[in-house]
Amino acid sequence: MAVYKLKTPIPEEEVRKLKVNDVIYITGTIITARDAAHKRALEFFKEGKKIPIDLQGLAVFHCGPIVKKEDDKWTVVAAGPTTSTRMDLFEDEFIKAFKVRVVIGKGGMGKRTTEGMKKYGAVYGAFTGGAAVLAAKAMKNVRSVEWLDLGMPEALWILEVEDFGPLIVAIDAHGNNVFEDVQKKVEENRQKIYERLGL
Amino acid sequence: MDIESLVENVAVEILRQAVIKLPPDVKDALRRAYREEESDIGKTQLEAILNNVELAEKTGTPVCQDTGVIIFYVKAGAQAKILGKIEEALIKATKRATIEVPLRPNSVGIFTRKNTGDNTGRYLPYINWEIVPGDNIELTAFPKGGGSENVCALGMITPGEGLNGVKKFVVDTVIKAGAKPCPPNILGVGVGGGADIAMKIAKAALLRPLDQPNADPEIAKLEKELYEAANMTGIGPMGLGGKFTVLGVNVDHAHRHPASYPVAVAVQCWAARRASARIHPDGTVKYLTHKVV
Numbered sequence: 001m002a003v004y005k006l007k008t009p010i011p012e013e014e015v016r017k018l019k020v021n022d023v024i025y026i027t028g029t030i031i032t033a034r035d036a037a038h039k040r041a042l043e044f045f046k047e048g049k050k051i052p053i054d055l056q057g058l059a060v061f062h063c064g065p066i067v068k069k070e071d072d073k074w075t076v077v078a079a080g081p082t083t084s085t086r087m088d089l090f091e092d093e094f095i096k097a098f099k100v101r102v103v104i105g106k107g108g109m110g111k112r113t114t115e116g117m118k119k120y121g122a123v124y125g126a127f128t129g130g131a132a133v134l135a136a137k138a139m140k141n142v143r144s145v146e147w148l149d150l151g152m153p154e155a156l157w158i159l160e161v162e163d164f165g166p167l168i169v170a171i172d173a174h175g176n177n178v179f180e181d182v183q184k185k186v187e188e189n190r191q192k193i194y195e196r197l198g199l
Numbered sequence: 200m201d202i203e204s205l206v207e208n209v210a211v212e213i214l215r216q217a218v219i220k221l222p223p224d225v226k227d228a229l230r231r232a233y234r235e236e237e238s239d240i241g242k243t244q245l246e247a248i249l250n251n252v253e254l255a256e257k258t259g260t261p262v263c264q265d266t267g268v269i270i271f272y273v274k275a276g277a278q279a280k281i282l283g284k285i286e287e288a289l290i291k292a293t294k295r296a297t298i299e300v301p302l303r304p305n306s307v308g309i310f311t312r313k314n315t316g317d318n319t320g321r322y323l324p325y326i327n328w329e330i331v332p333g334d335n336i337e338l339t340a341f342p343k344g345g346g347s348e349n350v351c352a353l354g355m356i357t358p359g360e361g362l363n364g365v366k367k368f369v370v371d372t373v374i375k376a377g378a379k380p381c382p383p384n385i386l387g388v389g390v391g392g393g394a395d396i397a398m399k400i401a402k403a404a405l406l407r408p409l410d411q412p413n414a415d416p417e418i419a420k421l422e423k424e425l426y427e428a429a430n431m432t433g434i435g436p437m438g439l440g441g442k443f444t445v446l447g448v449n450v451d452h453a454h455r456h457p458a459s460y461p462v463a464v465a466v467q468c469w470a471a472r473r474a475s476a477r478i479h480p481d482g483t484v485k486y487l488t489h490k491v492v
Binding site for chain 1: 239240243244246247248250251254255258260261262263264265301303344346363366367370374377378379381424428431432433434435437438439440468469470
């Protein structure tokens with residue numbers, strides 16, 4: 001369980017060094033994107049249109065934050081992760097198209113994303129579900145918000161973060177996936193539990 | 200102040216307490232899990248949770264961005280004079296708390312697909328009524344998050360399977376849920392009654408503090424057995440592997456039809472939010488779960 005502090009833009013070779021169960025903290029620029037923002041970004045890419053920010057080497061956070069506006073300035077109040085599996089539909093193409101290096105969320109992602117991360121060089125960082133205030137504390141500045149027409153949770157928030165973490169590398173760029181490993185072990189344990197309960 | 204406004208104010212206050220500050224028994228259970236967790240990764244998650252809980256209290260911010268669907272449990276004294284006005288007071292309180300705390304608007308119409316924006320709507324806030332002797336009114340606010348709600352399960356098992364069937368259903372439900380309900384979780388298990396009764400008592404079982412063992416030794420034994428079984432799965436904090444998949448298991452039961460054997464599992468995320476207060480007819484209020492500063 002090695003600990004790394006990463007600064008954006010993160011070079012591809014740096015994420016390729018990471019292994020599952022490493023702990024990372026990110027400083028620099030990240031964006032939030034849920035289903036709708038992923039979909040729109042990929043549509044833009046296919047049509048050859050530019051998205052509002054160059055994402056190369058940045059991190060994408062699966063999160064619908066609560067953000068408040070005071071005196072024309074946005075502040076993040078609470079920003080816990082949302083369930084990442086919903087983005088399995090888009091993530092491999094998203095990484096390929098925009099070269100994000102870290103995908104952050106909760107609950108893990110599937111085979112297709114794991115393959116994509118291996119192929120294009122990215123990792124999945126699990127952030128503690130529900131730890132919304134801890135996340136907000138690391139978000140020092142809202143640089144801008146784009147696609148606000150999608151609604152506050154679905155918009156693309158561009159955030160400056162300082163030591164955002166702990167993020168557990170749960171999928172690395174070598175095809176390892178902690179959630180899949182845990183699931184396999186849990187399946188093995190199921191029989192032991194049945195036995196112990198006399199079932 | 201008239202008692203109706205008092206009920207409204209108290210309801211806003213317990214909603215605020217509930218979403219910002221976890222009850223002492225839940226915090227203790229999380230601290231214990233942190234001390235006893237054997238997986239390093241599991242420990243990082245519990246540490247982040249404890250840091251988050253502390254920060255939420257310090258800054259007066261909701262502990263999780265999902266402030267849930269608003270549920271109240273009301274123990275209404277049959278002699279209390281304002282019984283007919285409590286529902287309206289709780290609806291007003293929910294709207295106010297949404298702005299004042301704030302709560303995330305979490306009430307979406309099935310056919311309109313629109314979010315009402317104030318956490319009210321058809322059957323929301325949901326009120327569970329219990330009429331009790333006396334003239335006090337006891338309110339409990341129970342905001343329930345969506346992630347853990349999505350893995351609640353009801354099984355209508357074969358009566359012949361009996362308690363073994365109950366145990367299997369609970370274990371299978373925990374394994375199927377995996378990382379989804381933000382473990383470590385609390386399980387409310389309701390056995391018997393009918394389909395609706397089982398789920399109702401399962402959810403209400405989540406109101407019992409974790410440090411309060413079941414009064415019935417036989418049920419207490421079943422709770423312990425289910426707790427140990429769930430923590431043998433290895434799902435661990437946030438599904439990243441580890442010892443603590445659950446913080447506690449609370450069981451309740453009802454008599455059943457000879458041909459039916461319902462088992463309901465109500466799953467609660469680690470952000471187990473609840474707050475209670477008792478209102479006396481003379482206008483005095485006693486907060487039961489949280490200290491008021």
